[in-house]
Amino acid sequence: MPYKWPLDTDFALWELDVLDRACPVCGLMMYICDHRYRRIHTLEGPVQLVCKLNHCPDRDCPGHARTKSPEQEATIAPPSWAIGWDVFCWIGHRRFSRHMSIPLIQSELLDDYAIKLSEDAIAKYVRRYQVMLAARQQDPEALRRQYESVDEIVLSIDGLQPEKGHETLYVVRELTQKRVWFAEALISATNDEVQRLIAQAKAWATSLNKTVSLWISDKQDAFVKGIAAEFPDVPHRYCENHFLRDLAKPVLDADSHAKVQMRRKVRGLRKIEQAVLKNQKTEESAGLAEDDPTATMTVLVGQANPPSPQADSASAVVLEYCAAVRGILNDDQGGPLHPPGLRMAEALEEVRESIQRNLDAKKGGSQRSNSADWPNALTGDWSMSKPSKSQSESMSRTSTRWPRPSNLEPRVASNAR
């Protein structure tokens, strides 16, 4: 039964490309012909996989009718599963190392990771875990049948450790047929132990009489050594997913530092808001006392402007700018490919440009320019460099969580008239 996701689920988007894009039949560069969308639970939260499917552009080539899925898809979650490997390992570990009951696993998953699975579903994954460890798939006849029409195979090895300090489940997968060949839980994985697994994969490939064209892994030391020893002539590629994850960490660290710097600079929102609100109150109580010296709109309207009905909508605009800036400062959406700090810099820049346009539009109307009244923070220079064009475009599409500064401008402009 397909998994039902709540409507407000916030999915992280993972796009997967075919790594080896040469047509297996004729060698032409393959094109993207379709996308497959999948949603899965991971221990890091819900993920939407976008799998870019490729096929050969040549209609006369047998490769045209065969679409190829991204190799990494199976390393994240096997076909049709609602959970990723990490959740799967977590469940298997809880069941077989800790002997937890299925209802207990169910409530822990929900409490600790907000993953809601039925007892049936958990029982199903537990059975699969068992089968995998028992390596029943070693049935050589069944395997031979499945690999009859396959020319080359791509192998991957990954160690999954849902929690630090516990056993690691090593899984060897064959990626063209999306099959788990075997898995083994190791408490401490020495190079020799890992090499033993790789040798086992070699024995399987030999018994199938298939050529291994590629190994994919996160290139941890034991894998590099073991694969080099057992498969000296086979290329060993970095798993893009791991590569990106390793790269993401320093990017996000730097980004978070930049965010702190920007927040330090953009301050005083509350002060502005309080001044506006206080001013509104004073006006209410004083009626329309035009000369009341306390009724000074220090923020947008300026002392030169007489308090008037305009003042109300002007202060509303100021409050909305404040809300917009606060929304920007509190927004922490975006992953390593759309770092939140870059989004923040871009959005603040939009606000600054918007305010500048307002000031330009008001010139002549009120010579005592209000720019001096704007806190420096809102008009000062940002220390971050401007994001590249493509980044800012994608951010403009996504940064919809706060009011757009440009929406505020027509109102300001009409106030100025």
Ligand SMILES: [Zn+2]
């Ligand atoms: Zn082809």
